[in-house]
Amino acid sequence: MTFVVTDNCIRCKYMDCVEVCPVDCFYEGDNMLVINPDECIDCGVCEPECPAEAIFPDTQPGLEDWVKLNGQYAAVWPNITIKRDAPDDAKAFDGVANKLEQYFSANPGQGD
Amino acid sequence: MMSATTKLDHVSEHGIKLLVDGFYAKVRRDPELAPIFLRAIPGDWGPHLNKMYAFWSSVMLTSGRYKGNPVVKHMAIPNIKPALFERWLALFNETSTELFDDAVSAEFQVRAARIAESLQLALFYRPDRPWPPQAAT
Numbered sequence: 708m709t710f711v712v713t714d715n716c717i718r719c720k721y722m723d724c725v726e727v728c729p730v731d732c733f734y735e736g737d738n739m740l741v742i743n744p745d746e747c748i749d750c751g752v753c754e755p756e757c758p759a760e761a762i763f764p765d766t767q768p769g770l771e772d773w774v775k776l777n778g779q780y781a782a783v784w785p786n787i788t789i790k791r792d793a794p795d796d797a798k799a800f801d802g803v804a805n806k807l808e809q810y811f812s813a814n815p816g817q818g819d
Numbered sequence: 820m821m822s823a824t825t826k827l828d829h830v831s832e833h834g835i836k837l838l839v840d841g842f843y844a845k846v847r848r849d850p851e852l853a854p855i856f857l858r859a860i861p862g863d864w865g866p867h868l869n870k871m872y873a874f875w876s877s878v879m880l881t882s883g884r885y886k887g888n889p890v891v892k893h894m895a896i897p898n899i900k901p902a903l904f905e906r907w908l909a910l911f912n913e914t915s916t917e918l919f920d921d922a923v924s925a926e927f928q929v930r931a932a933r934i935a936e937s938l939q940l941a942l943f944y945r946p947d948r949p950w951p952p953q954a955a956t
Binding site (some may be wrong): 709726730749756 | 874877878881883885886887888889890930933934936937938940941
């Protein structure tokens with residue numbers, strides 16, 4: 708089992724999660740983060756830290772596509788363990804619906 | 820033996836140290852786990868205990884004190900098998916119940932069980948075999 712990052716991370720990318728993760732399993736895209744399911748130990752520390760409430764356990768129904776997306780991009784995006792500032796407009800995008808279709812970028816982020 | 824009234828009612832660095840010390844004292848006396856751990860840590864246990872204080876501090880107090888890759892560490896252990904995780908959890912649950920009140924020990928135990936499950940998935944899960952692993956195998 709693993710935790711997964713979902714829609715509301717996109718363009719919010721607050722990154723509070725990366726500081727508390729004991730196993731450094733976050734990977735950074737251009738405008739969101741993902742969790743590497745092979746490294747996550749399911750400790751759950753990140754879930755309440757996310758200001759956007761975008762992190763869920765994969766045991767929650769309906770997250771199959773996000774589990775796949777997390778695994779797929781964790782393999783190609785750089786590891787991120789040190790928090791940087793969120794985008795200036797993060798707050799404006801917090802809670803916007805269906806960000807995946809509208810805003811998701813497959814490009815890698817800068818990483819540590 | 821601690822009486823119920825002296826049990827710790829919150830998580831602290833001090834409580835974590837007591838838990839880790841008590842737990843690994845049991846591990847070192849356990850016929851199943853001792854050989855595995857003594858092989859992995861043949862000398863000074865200080866560094867391992869410090870790492871475990873930091874790990875549980877990160878998990879229970881979100882202190883970010885531990886940074887590591889426990890999946891890789893466990894993969895390197897020869898003869899690791901699901902029954903050892905069961906034994907580990909039994910001793911961990913015993914120790915946490917002795918030290919903490921019901922609510923706090925439950926918090927530790929829920930986390931420990933999830934982490935143990937997730938490490939086992941990483942180590943033993945194969946798409947073509949049943950999960951959880953059969954007790955006899």
